[in-house]
Amino acid sequence: MIEFHDVEVVYPNGFKALKGINLEIPRGQFVVIVGLSGAGKSTLIRTVNNLVVPVAGDVRVDGKSVTKATGGELRRLRSGIGMIFQTFNLVKRSTVIRNVLAGRLGDNNALLSLLGIFAKSDVALAHESLQRVGIPEKAFVRADALSGGQQQRVGIARALAQRPSIMLADEPVASLDPPTSHSVMRDLKRISREDGITTLVNLHFIDMAREYADRIVGMNGGEIVFDGTPDEATDDVFERIYGREIDEEHDIRGAA
Amino acid sequence: MGQPDAAPAIAGRLRTIGTAAIFLALLWVAGRQTDFSFVDLWTGANDFFGFFLRLNPDWRALSQIWAPLLETLQIAYLGTVFGTLLAAPLIFLASFNTTANAPVMWIARTILTLIRSIPDLLYAAILAPILSIGPLPGVVALTIFTMAVLAKLASETVEAVDPGPLEALRATGAGRNRMIVYSVLPQIGATMTSYILYVFEINVRASTVLGLVGAGGLGQLLVTYLNFFDYEGIAVLIIVIFAVVLLIDAASVYIRTRLL
Numbered sequence: 001m002i003e004f005h006d007v008e009v010v011y012p013n014g015f016k017a018l019k020g021i022n023l024e025i026p027r028g029q030f031v032v033i034v035g036l037s038g039a040g041k042s043t044l045i046r047t048v049n050n051l052v053v054p055v056a057g058d059v060r061v062d063g064k065s066v067t068k069a070t071g072g073e074l075r076r077l078r079s080g081i082g083m084i085f086q087t088f089n090l091v092k093r094s095t096v097i098r099n100v101l102a103g104r105l106g107d108n109n110a111l112l113s114l115l116g117i118f119a120k121s122d123v124a125l126a127h128e129s130l131q132r133v134g135i136p137e138k139a140f141v142r143a144d145a146l147s148g149g150q151q152q153r154v155g156i157a158r159a160l161a162q163r164p165s166i167m168l169a170d171e172p173v174a175s176l177d178p179p180t181s182h183s184v185m186r187d188l189k190r191i192s193r194e195d196g197i198t199t200l201v202n203l204h205f206i207d208m209a210r211e212y213a214d215r216i217v218g219m220n221g222g223e224i225v226f227d228g229t230p231d232e233a234t235d236d237v238f239e240r241i242y243g244r245e246i247d248e249e250h251d252i253r254g255a256a
Numbered sequence: 257m258g259q260p261d262a263a264p265a266i267a268g269r270l271r272t273i274g275t276a277a278i279f280l281a282l283l284w285v286a287g288r289q290t291d292f293s294f295v296d297l298w299t300g301a302n303d304f305f306g307f308f309l310r311l312n313p314d315w316r317a318l319s320q321i322w323a324p325l326l327e328t329l330q331i332a333y334l335g336t337v338f339g340t341l342l343a344a345p346l347i348f349l350a351s352f353n354t355t356a357n358a359p360v361m362w363i364a365r366t367i368l369t370l371i372r373s374i375p376d377l378l379y380a381a382i383l384a385p386i387l388s389i390g391p392l393p394g395v396v397a398l399t400i401f402t403m404a405v406l407a408k409l410a411s412e413t414v415e416a417v418d419p420g421p422l423e424a425l426r427a428t429g430a431g432r433n434r435m436i437v438y439s440v441l442p443q444i445g446a447t448m449t450s451y452i453l454y455v456f457e458i459n460v461r462a463s464t465v466l467g468l469v470g471a472g473g474l475g476q477l478l479v480t481y482l483n484f485f486d487y488e489g490i491a492v493l494i495i496v497i498f499a500v501v502l503l504i505d506a507a508s509v510y511i512r513t514r515l516l
Contacts, residue, residue, distance in 0.1 A: 049427050050421065051427060074429075075429040075431060076429065077429070078426075078427060078428065078429035079428060079429035080429075081339060081427070082426040082427075082428075083424065083428075085423070085424060085461070087420050087422060088420070089418075089420035089421050089423060089424035090420075090421065091421045091438065091439050091442045091443065092418075092426075092443075093442045093443065093445070093446075094438075094442045098438075102424070102425055102428060102430070102438050102439075103427070103428050105425065105428055105430035105434045105438060106428045106429025106430055108431065113434060114433060114434060114437050114438075116437075155424075158424070158428070162428055162429075168427075
């Protein structure tokens with residue numbers, strides 16, 4: 001369960017990214033957040049693991065404030081929250097398995113992991129995570145030798161290695177071609193279901209939001225302007241979220 | 257359309273003229289103060305080449321050169337290794353994306369700037385009487401020099417790494433040290449090795465002259481030869497230094513191109 005209470009974010013340049021967000025996401029829900037670039041989607045999900053620190057309000061994960069947590073307590077909370085990124089954010093020169101093992105760094109023996117030594121159980125978990133995203137054979141390949149879709153799967157595996165209760169996905173398919181996008185979204189959804197992981201996904205594309213979401217949250221100008229089921233999110237609603245008409249010139253549906 | 261652009265164009269031209277004027281004025285003042293003269297340079301050049309023509313290498317000097325040559329290389333090697341080890345923590349403290357906090361970063365940067373402001377030969381000259389004449393002040397001088405130069409070069413590399421993997425590791429709950437080991441080191445490894453080799457090259461060159469101020473190596477032999485007007489020996493020494501520096505440069509360039 002994730003709770004946002006009057007969350008406000010102002011960036012150092014004075015830009016108000018979030019203007020008093022209130023939101024409650026129950027355990028296991030697959031939520032897609034839609035909106036234009038700059039609407040506050042990325043900022044919103046980064047307040048969940050405190051990569052972005054609100055100036056006011058509170059974000060709670062299973063009752064514990066992430067916003068107020070510091071030091072070791074914050075790192076412990078983060079270790080239970082997986083995150084995947086638009087640009088995958090892998091260490092390209094490292095092997096796949098080393099990238100996945102990085103997911104174990106949050107709760108691990110400091111000295112041993114600095115020396116590159118991991119417990120047998122951690123290594124097994126890393127291999128199992130790769131198995132679950134369908135690329136077990138890539139474990140000892142360098143990350144930059146993989147295709148975009150495979151790199152994002154490594155990103156998902158790294159998050160899975162954290163055994164997360166929450167998964168944050170910031171535009172996870174924006175750098176991928178449409179068929180790959182769908183297979184990555186299917187993987188995310190399946191894993192979310194199987195493990196009961198509460199998942200927050202930022203997406204640009206309407207069709208994909210409707211197809212995969214349990215719930216759609218629409219943002220515009222740092223505020224929530226829609227919150228409902230995919231059925232309720234009609235074209236009219238999307239036009240309101242994006243503040244313009246859906247036409248061929250500004251097609252925001254994305255190809256299937 | 258032309259009117260609004262005219263003012264900036266004139267301002268730009270004035271700036272160019274001003275820069276050129278300052279440049280020429282500095283050139284003139286510097287030339288006057290140092291009594292620079294092309295006539296002297298011309299006659300001096302003749303003497304310079306004449307000196308080389310008079311150099312008549314006496315290869316028997318080689319037997320005296322090997323030991324200090326080895327010492328020179330060892331001074332450079334030790335200085336590079338110790339300097340690198342000392343630089344390691346400073347590199348990350350001086351980089352905005354891996355530092356502990358802002359005050360620590362500024363302290364680290366200030367220390368590095370202060371150290372770098374003194375040239376290595378001066379360190380050696382100061383240290384030689386303190387640590388007694390010999391290779392030790394040379395090693396210490398090059399250690400300090402390596403630390404400052406490497407930390408500066410490397411922290412610029414650290415600050416230029418892809419921030420994505422750093423953010424990803426922060427999101428997993430990893431602490432600062434683990435973020436450095438798992439996301440920064442793999443990104444800077446090759447560049448760092450290349451920089452260390454480059455600094456070693458500089459150190460070999462530097463350590464050939466450190467002996468002039470009593471810090472061991474070939475320079476000390478050079479001073480002896482100069483004092484005894486032993487031009488046959490100096491000739492051999494210059495050829496040896498030339499060959500060794502060239503050899504190490506070539507090896508280092510080869511390794512660095514293979515790395516990157």
